[in-house]
Amino acid sequence: MSENVKPVLHTCTRCVLDTKDVPYLTFNSEGVCSCCQRYDYWYAHTPRGVEAEKLLARTVEQIKKEGAGKTYDCIVGLSGGVDSTYVAYQAKKHGLRPLAVHFDNGWNSELSVKNIENIISRLGFDLYTYVINWEEFRDLQLSYLKASVIDIEAITDHAIFGSLFRLAAKHKTKWILSGNNLSTEGILPYHWIWNKSDSTNIKDIHRQFGSVKLKTFPFTNFTSKWFHKKILKIRTFEILDLMPYIKKDVKALIQKELGWRDYGGKHYESIWTRFYQGYILPTKFGIDKRKAHVSSLICSGQMTREEALLELQKPMYDPEQYQIDKTFVLKKFGLSTAEFDALMTAPVRSHKDFRHQGMALYHRIPFLKPLKPLGDMVKGMRAKQK
Numbered sequence: 001m002s003e004n005v006k007p008v009l010h011t012c013t014r015c016v017l018d019t020k021d022v023p024y025l026t027f028n029s030e031g032v033c034s035c036c037q038r039y040d041y042w043y044a045h046t047p048r049g050v051e052a053e054k055l056l057a058r059t060v061e062q063i064k065k066e067g068a069g070k071t072y073d074c075i076v077g078l079s080g081g082v083d084s085t086y087v088a089y090q091a092k093k094h095g096l097r098p099l100a101v102h103f104d105n106g107w108n109s110e111l112s113v114k115n116i117e118n119i120i121s122r123l124g125f126d127l128y129t130y131v132i133n134w135e136e137f138r139d140l141q142l143s144y145l146k147a148s149v150i151d152i153e154a155i156t157d158h159a160i161f162g163s164l165f166r167l168a169a170k171h172k173t174k175w176i177l178s179g180n181n182l183s184t185e186g187i188l189p190y191h192w193i194w195n196k197s198d199s200t201n202i203k204d205i206h207r208q209f210g211s212v213k214l215k216t217f218p219f220t221n222f223t224s225k226w227f228h229k230k231i232l233k234i235r236t237f238e239i240l241d242l243m244p245y246i247k248k249d250v251k252a253l254i255q256k257e258l259g260w261r262d263y264g265g266k267h268y269e270s271i272w273t274r275f276y277q278g279y280i281l282p283t284k285f286g287i288d289k290r291k292a293h294v295s296s297l298i299c300s301g302q303m304t305r306e307e308a309l310l311e312l313q314k315p316m317y318d319p320e321q322y323q324i325d326k327t328f329v330l331k332k333f334g335l336s337t338a339e340f341d342a343l344m345t346a347p348v349r350s351h352k353d354f355r356h357q358g359m360a361l362y363h364r365i366p367f368l369k370p371l372k373p374l375g376d377m378v379k380g381m382r383a384k385q386k
Contacts, residue, residue, distance in 0.1 A: 012036060015187065015295035016308050021287070022189045039186045039299045046241055054243040060094045063237075063299055066174045072099040074175040074237075075168045077160060078119065078127070079103070079110035080269045083179030083240065085119055085260055086250050090239055091177055092123045098177065100125045101167055103160045105136045105272075108331070111261055112269035115242045118259035124381040130163045132217070139212035140202070141272075142333060146209040150285050153277060158196055162218035174233055181240035183300040184247055186274055188292045194351040197225065204355035224356070275325045280315040284344050288316060302345045 011018040013031035026034045034348050067073020076091055076098040078084050091098045099125075120127045137155070140355055144152040164176050193200065199221045206214065228234045254260040263269050281287040294308035303311075330340055 008125045012209060012295075014305065015298050015383045016305065016312065017187070017189070017295055021291055024191075024356055025077045031206060035187050036294070036299055039182070039296070042182055043299075049120060049188045052242040055229050056094075059222070059237060059239075059242075060096065063096060063175045067097065072097055072126070072173050074177050075164055076100050076104065076125075076177045077179070078116060079163055079262070080108075080119070081117040081179075082247065082251060082254070083181060083184070085115070085254050085258065086245075087177050087179045088119055088123055089254060089258065090127065090243070092125070096177075099156055099167065099171060099173070100127045101164060101165060102127060102129045103156070104129050104131045105137055105156050105159070105269045105270075106132065107217050107272035109263070109269060109274075111263060115258075115260050115269070122258050127365050128167065130167075130218075132159060133215075135212055136214050136217050138333065139210045139329050140158040140214070140217070141208055143206045143209035146283075146346075147205045148343075148346045149194070149205065149351050149354075150192065150248055150281075150287075150348070151351065152222070152280070153273065154194050154196050154198070155202055158199065158202060158220065159218050162220035162224075164348070165220065165234060168234045169228060169232055174235060176234065178236050178238050179240060181245055182296075183302070184246040184293070185238070186299055187295040191383070192289070192292070194288055195357065196222075198351075201351055201354055221229050240309060245299065245300075249304070253316070271325060271328060274321075275329050279315070279322060279326070280344070282316060285348060287296065288312070290316065 009018055009020055010025065010027060012025070012027070012035070016035065017025065017027050017033055017035055022033075022035065024034075028037065048051075062264075063073050074091065074096055076084070076088050078088055079102070088098070088100060100120060116127070119125075124150055137159075140155050143150060144155065168174070168176055197220060199219045202219070203214075222263045242264055251260075251262060255262075277289045281289055290312060295313045296352035297303040298305055298308055298335075332336065333340075
């Protein structure tokens with residue numbers, strides 16, 4: 001092919017992703033992309049209707065039974081965003097006794113703090129706030145910026161995962177209620193992220209670019225995961241996948257019942273996440289993460305393709321808010337504008353350029369049949385009913 005000939009751009013006829021966003025996209029005869037097809041597979045293998053209601057009821061009863069006599073019968077991670085807030089609301093509605101855990105990595109917005117206060121006050125839950133060592137975490141985030149890898153959020157997700165399982169073990173609870181869900185998160189191109197539990201990758205990136213010894217960071221690895229899941233029998237329950245989850249309706253409900261206020265973007269309860277998704281991803285990596293978010297809503301029937309395209313025409317970042325956030329981020333990191341701009345223009349590198357545990361099969365071969373969203377728990381419970 002001539003260097004002057006540009007490759008043909010293919011766009012999905014259902015969602016808004018195209019081959020510029022996701023180079024490995026394939027399409028069926030109707031022009032529906034492989035990300036949507038994978039969503040359909042997940043949807044078909046997730047319990048619906050009466051089956052979902054029965055599974056939810058059985059799981060809730062099991063959580064209560066296994067938590068009898070304990071201070072808490074489950075753990076709920078609480079960021080103050082829509083998903084985690086609704087999980088907390090559902091836990092209260094179903095009579096569960098969770099310990100709400102908030103992970104404070106130093107980037108909370110004032111609004112997120114207020115939302116969490118309202119949620120805890122109105123639901124009457126105990127709150128444990130895990131405050132990360134800022135000097136260590138700052139050094140980790142700077143290491144990822146210097147490494148020029150895409151998934152800077154992996155270290156937050158890794159630490160959340162590790163701290164939740166540690167707290168579950170400490171309180172002898174068997175269940176962690178998760179806000180992960182198919183309805184609003186079912187589409188996310190695999191090359192936009194990295195394996196969140198890959199401690200080997202985190203350590204090698206930090207080894208090459210960090211300067212602060214990581215003494216307290218809550219690492220997790222294969223051994224600790226095996227111990228927590230197989231020996232202590234701690235399970236993660238994606239409760240939102242077993243009920244209708246219409247985002248606009250949920251927002252209205254938690255605003256009314258819990259005094260929740262909207263952040264204006266998915267996961268924008270964090271100043272860092274807002275800056276990462278609104279500026280770093282599009283500027284350095286050419287990624288508009290809103291396209292995955294609205295594509296998920298299209299596939300779950302909550303938004304039309306036309307509505308999604310109109311949403312994407314809106315500015316990704318309010319110019320005034322961007323300036324405020326950039327000033328805050330650079331000051332918090334101790335970077336000059338020139339130093340930060342140099343990081344933004346440095347060549348992009350792959351996580352695979354560093355030592356890693358090896359991606360799951362889903363990441364290595366994107367279009368093999370994925371695991372069912374509710375994993376072994378659903379499969380096991382169905383088997384018991386036969």
